[in-house]
Amino acid sequence: MAFTRATGKHRRPGRIHRGTARAAGVAALTGSGVVGSLAAPALAAEPAAAQTGITPVITLGDTVADRIDAQAAAQHEAAREAAEAEARKAAEEAAREKAAKEAKKARAEKERAAREAERERLNAFVSPIPGSYVSTGYKTGGAVWSSGSHTGVDFHAANGTPVQSVGAGTVVEAGWGGAYGNQVVIKMHDGTYTQYGHLSSVNVSAGQQVAPGQQIGLSGSTGNVTGAHLHFEARTSADYGSDLDPVAYLRAHGVSL
DSSP states (O other): OOOOOOOGGGSOOOHHHHHHHHHHHHHHHHHHTSSSTTHHHHHHHSOOOOBOSSSBOOOOOHHHHHHHHHHHHHHHHHHHHHHHHHHHHHHHHHHHHHHHHHHHHHHHHHHHHHHHHHHHHHHOOOOSSTTOOEEEOTTOBOTTSTTSBOSSEEEEOOTTOEEEOSSSEEEEEEEEOGGGOEEEEEEETTSOEEEEEEEEEEOOOTTOEEOTTOEEEEEBOOSSOSSSEEEEEEESSSSTTOEEOHHHHHHHTTOOO
16 A cells, blocks of 8 residues: 655654754754853764755754753852842841941930030039028128128038038139138139138149039138138129129029028
């Protein structure tokens, strides 16, 4: 019996057509960089390609195709890992920047708090003898005072009672002061002056910085006095005669008397 070769749409693709399709696929892979040195030896081992006169026919074995797929997968995995590494690097850099900003903010807040605390300390005022009271008021008249009236106030205090600076300042006088006996004069932080007279002992020296509530001496009865007490004055300058009302001065700075 004679067999007739199939024709038309049911005809099986010939070797040339199959080879051409594979050649097109390999060409695409080669152009994308997937088929490189890996595929070349395998292709070289194949039988010489048949020539149609127009299109070269290349036979691509399953082993080579698998190796090409593996190489492509490896390249894809390497790209994925590189992208993840870049993302981690960016996240770490962002975390470092955030930490640096937070640290800077914390330092600024700490410095601000320190400045505020220092400002409050410098502006704080206290009584020269805590718990004491004024026994002789300001401008009280009498022959005992050379000016004819009291230029300060007297705080009741037994001999040896601790006397403290009413605020922050610099000691400008410390020692004997004539009728005031042993005295201390302090230039206050706000530019005014305070004087502490008739002390039994002096615990500071000229030029020394003092803080509010710091002990500067002990009360006594040195100088022109009739008994132990503390003579306290507030002045606009270090000179005698520039006195202010001491009680009003202390109250204006927040001291309750």
